[in-house]
Amino acid sequence: PYEPTAAEAAESAPTLPTDRRSGCPFDPPAELTALADRPLRRLRYADGHVGWLATGHAAARAVLADPRFSSRYELMHSPIPMAGLEEGLPPAQTGDIIGLDAPEHTRYRRLLTGRFTVRRMRQLTERVQELTAECLDAMEQAGPTADLVTAFAQPVPALMICELLGVPYAERERFQSRVATLFDQTADEQAKGEAYTGLLLYVRELVVAKRAEPTDDLLSDLTTTDLTDEELAGIGGVLLAAGLDTTANMLALGTYALLSNPDQLDALRADPGLAGQAVEELLRYLSVADPIPRAALEDVEVAGVLVKAGETVTVSVQAADRDPDKFPDPDRLDLHRSATGHLAFGHGAHQCLGQQLARVEMTVAFPALFARFPTLRLAVPPEEVPLRDRANIYGVISLPVTWEQEEVA
Numbered sequence: 001p002y003e004p005t006a007a008e009a010a011e012s013a014p015t016l017p018t019d020r021r022s023g024c025p026f027d028p029p030a031e032l033t034a035l036a037d038r039p040l041r042r043l044r045y046a047d048g049h050v051g052w053l054a055t056g057h058a059a060a061r062a063v064l065a066d067p068r069f070s071s072r073y074e075l076m077h078s079p080i081p082m083a084g085l086e087e088g089l090p091p092a093q094t095g096d097i098i099g100l101d102a103p104e105h106t107r108y109r110r111l112l113t114g115r116f117t118v119r120r121m122r123q124l125t126e127r128v129q130e131l132t133a134e135c136l137d138a139m140e141q142a143g144p145t146a147d148l149v150t151a152f153a154q155p156v157p158a159l160m161i162c163e164l165l166g167v168p169y170a171e172r173e174r175f176q177s178r179v180a181t182l183f184d185q186t187a188d189e190q191a192k193g194e195a196y197t198g199l200l201l202y203v204r205e206l207v208v209a210k211r212a213e214p215t216d217d218l219l220s221d222l223t224t225t226d227l228t229d230e231e232l233a234g235i236g237g238v239l240l241a242a243g244l245d246t247t248a249n250m251l252a253l254g255t256y257a258l259l260s261n262p263d264q265l266d267a268l269r270a271d272p273g274l275a276g277q278a279v280e281e282l283l284r285y286l287s288v289a290d291p292i293p294r295a296a297l298e299d300v301e302v303a304g305v306l307v308k309a310g311e312t313v314t315v316s317v318q319a320a321d322r323d324p325d326k327f328p329d330p331d332r333l334d335l336h337r338s339a340t341g342h343l344a345f346g347h348g349a350h351q352c353l354g355q356q357l358a359r360v361e362m363t364v365a366f367p368a369l370f371a372r373f374p375t376l377r378l379a380v381p382p383e384e385v386p387l388r389d390r391a392n393i394y395g396v397i398s399l400p401v402t403w404e405q406e407e408v409a
C-alpha cells in the first residue's frame with residue numbers, strides 16, 4: 001500500500017478541532033464528526049508531529065486496551081498547544097498513576113482498587129444524599145436564581161472527595177482553585193506547576209497528620225501501606241484533581257442537557273428508577289473527559305492501519321461514543337437506551353478508579369435536583385451559556401438557572 005511521506009501526511013493531516021460554538025453544545029465539534037468516516041486517521045499535533053486520531057469506537061477501545069500503547073506523558077505529543085510545553089511533556093510526578101505504565105502503574109493501582117471497597121462506597125452513598133440535600137437547601141434559600149456550577153455541581157463532588165480522602169472541606173480553598181488551574185487549558189505551564197506544587201504540599205501535610213492520628217478514610221488507610229509520604233501526597237493530589245472537575249462538569253453539563261431535552265427530563269422525573277441508566281447515557285452523550293492520548297511503544301496494527309513505534313494516537317472519546325456502529329442514532333439523548341460500553345471512564349488498565357463514586361454522586365444528585373426544583377429552567381438564552389471548550393474536561397463555565405419559588409415545597 002502507498003504510504004505518504006511525513007511531509008505529505010503533515011500537509012493533509014488536520015489538527016484536533018475543539019470549537020463547538022457553531023453547533024449544538026453537546027455534540028462534538030462539527031469538523032470532528034466530519035472526520036468520522038475512518039476509525040483511525042492522521043492528526044497533526046501541536047509540535048508538528050504527525051500521529052493519529054481514533055474516532056471509531058472499536059479502534060478507540062483497541063488502543064486503550066493494548067499495553068503496547070503507553071500512558072507515559074514524556075513519550076507523547078500533545079494534540080492541543082500547551083503554553084510552556086513546546087519542548088514536550090514532562091514525565092509523571094511521583095504518585096501520578098495516570099501517566100505511568102506497568103509495572104509501576106500496577107503497583108499503585110492494586111493498592112488503590114483494594115481500598116475503593118463496596119463498604120466504603122455504601123457509606124459514601126448515605127453521605128452523598130445528606131450533602132446533596134444540604135447543597136439544595138442552601139441553593140433554595142439563596143434563590144430563586146443560582147449559578148448551578150458554583151451552587152451545586154462543584155460542591156457536591158468536592159464534599160464527596162473530601163469525605164473519601166478525609167480532607168477537611170473547610171480547607172477547600174487550599175485545593176479547589178489549584179485544581180481548577182491544573183485543568184485550565186489556557187493556564188501556562190508555570191501556573192500549573194505552581195498549582196500542582198501547592199496541592200502536593202497541602203496533601204503532604206495531611207498525610208503527616210493522618211500518620212500521626214489516623215481517621216476512617218482512604219488517606220489514613222493508605223498510610224498503613226509501604227507508600228512513602230511523597231507517593232501518598234502524589235496519589236492524594238491526583239485523586240483530588242481527578243474527582244473534582246470531571247464529576248462537576250458532568251453534573252452541570254448534564255443538567256443543561258436535560259433542560260434542553262424536556263421529553264427526556266420528563267421521563268426521568270416520571271421514573272426516578274431510571275436514574276442509573278440515565279447517568280450512563282449522559283456519560284456517553286457528553287463524554288466530558290476527552291481526549292485521551294497514548295504513545296505507541298512498538299509498531300501496532302489498529303483498524304487495518306499500521307501505527308509506528310513513537311507515534312501518538314489520540315483517542316477522541318466523544319467521537320467514539322457517538323459511533324453509529326456502536327450506538328444507533330448516536331446524537332440523540334435517549335435515557336432509555338443501553339449505553340453500556342461507552343468509553344467516558346476510559347478503558348483498559350487506566351479505566352477510571354473513581355467511577356463507582358462518580359456514579360453514586362450522579363445517580364443521587366440529578367433526581368434530587370429535579371425533585372427539589374420542579375420548575376428549574378435556564379435563566380439566560382441557551383446560546384449565552386459559556387462553554388469550557390478549551391479545557392481537557394468539557395463542560396460549562398457557569399449555568400445560570402431559575403425556578404418558581406412558591407412552587408417549592
Ligand code: HEM
Binds near residue numbers: 099238351
Ligand atoms: C482515570 C473519567 C470521576 C479518579 C479516568 C480516565 C477517565 C476518567 C476517562 C482514564 C484516563 C486515561 O486512560 O488516561 C472520569 C469521569 C468522571 C471521573 C468522566 C466523572 C463523571 C472520578 C472520581 C475519581 C476519579 C470521582 C476519584 C475518586 C480517577 C483516577 C484515574 C482516573 C485515580 C486514574 C486511574 C489509572 O490511571 O489507573 N477517569 N473520572 N475519577 N480517574 Fe476518573
